[in-house]
Amino acid sequence: MPVPVPRQRAVPAAETAHGSSSPSTSPGVSPSVSSSGGDLTLLVIEDDPAGTFSVPELLDAAGTRVRIRSARNLTEAERLLTDDVHCILVDLALPGAGDEELGPLNHVLRLAPRHAVLALTTSGDAERAAEAVRVGAQDHLFRDELDGRLLSRAIRYAVERKRADTAQVKLAESRLRAQENARLERGLLPTPLLQGSDLRFAARYRPGRSRALLGGDFYDTVRTPDGTVHAMIGDVCGHGPDEAALGVELRIAWRALTFAGLCGDELLSTLQQVLEHERESEEIFATLCTVDIAPDGRRAGLCLAGHPTPLIARHGRAAQLLPYDDGGPALGLLPRARWPRRQVELGGSWSLMMYTDGLIEGRRGPGEKQRLGQDGMLEMVNRQLAAGLDGEALLESAVAEVRELNGGELTDDVAVLLLSRNGSRR
Template identity: 75%
Template sequence: MTATEVPRAGEADGFAVLPVPRQRQDASVPALTLLVIGDDPAGTFTAPELFDGAGTRVRIRRARNLTEAERLLTDDVHCVLLVLDGDGLESLRRLLRLAPSTAVLVLTGDGAGEVGEPGEAVRIGAQDHLSRDELDGSHLTRAIRYAVERKRADLAQRQLTETRLLAQENSRLERGLLPTPLLDGADLRFAARYRPGRSRALLGGDFYDTVRTSDGTVHAMIGDVCGHGPDAAALGVELRIAWRALTFAGLSGDLLLSTLQKVLENERSDDEIFATLCTLDIAPDGGRADLYLAGHPAPLLTGADGVPRLLPYEAGGPALGLLPQAAWSRIEVELGASWSLMLYTDGLIEGRIGQGTQRLGQDGMVGMITRQLAGGLRGEDLLDAAVTEARELNGGELTDDVAVVLLDRVAPARILGLPAQIQRSSG
């Protein structure tokens, strides 16, 4: 025995003596904490620390049984060494339920009778199965290191799997919130952008949809449920699906909005929750539309002259869910032969400008879109630029959900009197 080793009890009951250097107490050496559970008749784990040749320092705690161990299983315990007793694998199963995130080693005698086959403990959930007759300080510290790393790898893989499953589930929900437009047969181009206000979220309370019914009418809608979080997102999905079903069933205008209000009143979790909505019914010839506003900002129309203008909003009605007997008036809109319509939620216009309290607002948005149109931006590029500039003006991410929908109609060249190549490059 060297001068740096502590005398131990003998090798009774099959335990080997573990050398524990006295002088290596360097706090900079990475340390692991081992909790030993069970009887230790040979006094193998009485020393507070042990080392191996690689410099691994292991602090040792002791518990006589699982009841005592439950109090000692704190977050700084890296590994548990369970000395199996007459309960066999049942005590291991109990330990795994107590410490699902902690590495576990089991220690038995040289026979397999206590736990069945040696691999059975590992199959149940332990990281390794050690035998008393092979135990020494170097072997134990190496087993602890490997067990801790295997457990970390297992937990990382589990978290990765859970994250992937959550992402897949969120993607399925997102597809319900952000639908594919049904515009077959319409001479319109569609583009949309959506950005939830919650950090790392895929879903928000904004919702939109666009469909073409059998009579050739194109119906577009955008809305915003007050509040944030999954409840608002779920309600937005419900309203969008209800709108699509009711539209295909032939409802429109005031009757459609009244029915959607009933859906909201029955599905909302709080009587204070409301939703704003904007609907457009574009005639089959594309030259005119009926607009209904329920507490929502008016769309932006850009005609053949290339100048964007806000549609009238004075005749709009209240948001859904505010007044039990509300009514909504039709606003007739002349679109012309060639036009672009932008529907948006208030998240786009409520961002701040610079360091002050001034917000972008509708007038600021009109000026922003005017500049971007003059710069030749159209379609998805226009929407990307609008959301990006609003974010930059805000000095960072916009805190509210943002949804923007763009519908473009370009008249045939014979109507505009333009060469075909110019017609293809416009919009």
């Protein structure tokens, strides 16, 4: 014989379960509850003609009011699961939930994954009660031991435990995302292989504000056995883990193909094949800039695939963009595209800056609509060169000023690579 929960005080009919007019919530919506107290709502799902839960609310020792809402089956429970429900008490003996031993409970856990859930059974079914907690219920209650004080305490405990469990899951997810970001960053932004070269290397990467994960910007620099220094910088369109992973694949493929002796159009054509096989959709493309610097450091070959042309600063002269009018399209846009390699003279002492378009797409000033563009970037870099900046300091200042001109964080990633040569060393 079920023991009725003792009546503590009556409430207006508008506050009872069947008089509620709260809008329905989706299964993914988490109920709002303060950890410091506040009224709670319990949804009871049981088919009990004797009316075990016959009162509209309880009042616990701490003064917390617990409203009770009753449903006789899972279909009715789904209708009553509104956004003010904090805890669900489900009878494990409830019929109509399939042949599973814990069918009613599993149905509720799927229906309300972010709600606290209590399992109701008899003391003679302790094994099933323990299994209910193992599969996801916050606690279990025995019908033949139930009273109002025990119930109100169990509800509060279940709600707080669910909040703690949810916080723990979010913390674990945050740590996993941080680990994934670190792995992606190591793949996108590697350590250069320049042993034996007299060139100096510097790089900066700053993620945009539009997402937590890295985007698709990537770069690399290696020296092949013949003394040639190869550098590249690229950008996969879009933001997120898929684009970042594709950027890692393209960078690794570029390094392998470069060590295999490919260069210019042959290398870019092969990279396009990699992109076409690995991208999620045909709309995904990547821009790329590659430079191969001769062993004497005085000249280089340049290929552009829809990417901004590098900037060069020669000793005693203002920085300027490398001339390049006949670059090819971005990788992945045209199936039989070609990327001509242009020979450029570098001189004795120089600094070559390669960058992604995030550096030039910010605003010229706070509140302005005009983009910084390549001309604005040139003016900025020349001011910094005139102030005596170079290497790491130059890149740090450039990225910081671009952000300041934009009036805050940039929406796109910024990757910048700087190779420098002091001709007096030779």
